[in-house]
Amino acid sequence: MILAIAGSGIGSAVAAPQESQNESVLVLVDHAKVVRLPEKAQTVIVGNPAIADVSVQRNGVMVVTGKSFGVTNLIALDGTGTLLAESLVRVGAASDAxxxxxxxxxxxxxxxxxxxxxxxxxxxxxxxxxxxxxxxxxxxxxxxxxxxxx
Structure with missing residues (x-):
């Protein structure tokens, strides 16, 4: 079972904990990004769903949407609750237009x-x-x- 909780976009991938504990994904408010989940991910948790939201799709893909300015975290767990990946999600403003x-x-x-x-x-x-x-x-x-x- 996949639990989708909480953000406009995440970077290209969620960093594995052993590779980088402080991996950051940049997203704009009211924008979305497609992100590939780690293999065997069953649960996805967003620390503050008011900042970012995720929607888990088929084939190990999720969509991250920026909801408001700020920083939160994203955690991916396998079926046994083992931590597969953790990243920071930074949501900023689109200021170009x-x-x-x-x-x-x-x-x-x-x-x-x-x-x-x-x-x-x-x-x-x-x-x-x-x-x-x-x-x-x-x-x-x-x-x-x-x-x-x-």
């Missing part, structure tokens, strides 16, 4: 790809984040039919 506007203590983010549009990011002011998030949620509900009238 994001414009940040600081208004006093309030921050607003815009995705500029190429035209700038509101894009709620972790760390934005509460009012701005709530308004942009509510609009996105409403739009997604309408697109999936959840907001359609009966």
């Amino acid at each position: 994001v414009l940040t506007v600081q208004r006093g203590m309030e921050r607003e983010s815009y995705s500029c790809t190429p035209t700038c549009q509101p894009s709620a990011q972790l760390g934005d002011g509460q009012k701005y984040f709530g308004e942009v998030g509510a609009q996105a949620t409403s739009r997604n509900s309408q697109a999936t039919g959840a907001g359609a009238s009966k």
Whole structure:
């Protein structure tokens, strides 16, 4: 049985403990990476699922998704509970297409790809984040039919 707990992406592989205890995988918030699990891995544990999430797929592959900024760890165990691998997962921000506007203590983010549009990011002011998030949620509900009238 494979237990998937918790992250936008992990590096190319999970380091075996004897090779490197401090192997790091870099992932961006809201991005995913495909990672090959060690052979015979049966359990995958993420230290803080608020930072990263994993989804175990077939053939020894998992998808790691960055959820919020920070560092957590990823552990792979075999069927007997033996540690196969442990890595750090570092989740950072994608800053290449994001414009940040600081208004006093309030921050607003815009995705500029190429035209700038509101894009709620972790760390934005509460009012701005709530308004942009509510609009996105409403739009997604309408697109999936959840907001359609009966």
